[in-house]
Amino acid sequence: MFSNFGGFPRKASFASRFSTAPISAMLFDFDDVLMVTEDNAHKIFEIMFVQMEVGGHKRPNGISFKDKRSEEKSVDFLTRVYADPVLGQKAYDIVETLYYQTEIPAVEGAAETLRLLKQNNTPFAIVSNLRNELLEYRFKRLFGEFEGTVVLGQSRKPEPDNIHRALEILGITDPKEVLFVGDKMDTDVKAAIAAGCHPVFFGPIDFEGVKRIKEETGYKGPVGWVSNHQELRELIIGRSKSKPPPHPR
Numbered sequence: 641m642f643s644n645f646g647g648f649p650r651k652a653s654f655a656s657r658f659s660t661a662p663i664s665a666m667l668f669d670f671d672d673v674l675m676v677t678e679d680n681a682h683k684i685f686e687i688m689f690v691q692m693e694v695g696g697h698k699r700p701n702g703i704s705f706k707d708k709r710s711e712e713k714s715v716d717f718l719t720r721v722y723a724d725p726v727l728g729q730k731a732y733d734i735v736e737t738l739y740y741q742t743e744i745p746a747v748e749g750a751a752e753t754l755r756l757l758k759q760n761n762t763p764f765a766i767v768s769n770l771r772n773e774l775l776e777y778r779f780k781r782l783f784g785e786f787e788g789t790v791v792l793g794q795s796r797k798p799e800p801d802n803i804h805r806a807l808e809i810l811g812i813t814d815p816k817e818v819l820f821v822g823d824k825m826d827t828d829v830k831a832a833i834a835a836g837c838h839p840v841f842f843g844p845i846d847f848e849g850v851k852r853i854k855e856e857t858g859y860k861g862p863v864g865w866v867s868n869h870q871e872l873r874e875l876i877i878g879r880s881k882s883k884p885p886p887h888p889r
């Protein structure tokens with residue numbers, strides 16, 4: 641049933657989860673691939689609700705943000721939650737302020753992965769649906785050592801346009817040699833497939849999700865998956881197509 645995954649013990653299946661194509665570039669989603677977003681967004685929303693109640697506004701009943709995607713946490717969304725544009729804007733302003741004030745950590749091992757790519761001279765870029773200002777602020781704060789990285793926000797994934805744009809900026813002509821690493825099936829994996837890149841799912845594997853995405857897109861290739869950055873680096877090591885940087889002499 642799951643021909644790319646089925647039946648093998650975990651370690652033996654590791655290589656079989658991926659194509660063996662060389663890697664000429666890598667693209668990353670940001671939220672929950674490079675930064676621990678959802679858990680912290682959830683905490684921020686809890687604080688916002690407390691502050692809204694201080695202002696006399698009750699928390700809407702039955703609203704849980706645990707499973708909401710970050711792109712839904714917008715003025716529009718909060719306006720719907722509060723059924724009032726003024727309250728929606730107020731809630732959003734509180735979230736926005738908290739978001740800038742709160743320290744949000746990088747995903748464990750993310751910087752090591754980017755360092756490995758730097759060492760290999762493999763170009764990489766960030767393609768996120770997050771708003772540009774927030775994305776640039778957060779990237780700089782957590783990954784300031786990688787100054788000059790191509791960071792594209794407001795990407796509208798699953799639309800592939802910003803993936804095309806990133807590859808153009810990086811000077812990559814063959815998307816098949818590009819890994820796109822993301823943690824959401826319906827935005828990241830679909831965008832990678834639409835752009836002709838090799839999708840790599842980051843996080844606990846979701847067999848049903850993979851099956852559904854393949855049915856919906858007609859994609860026949862492998863959907864890779866890694867559970868963490870260490871596995872991602874194992875995948876990268878030995879497959880970098882880029883030339884090593886010139887010998888310093």
Ligand SMILES: [Mg+2]
Binds near residue numbers: 670822823824
């Ligand atoms: Mg994400």
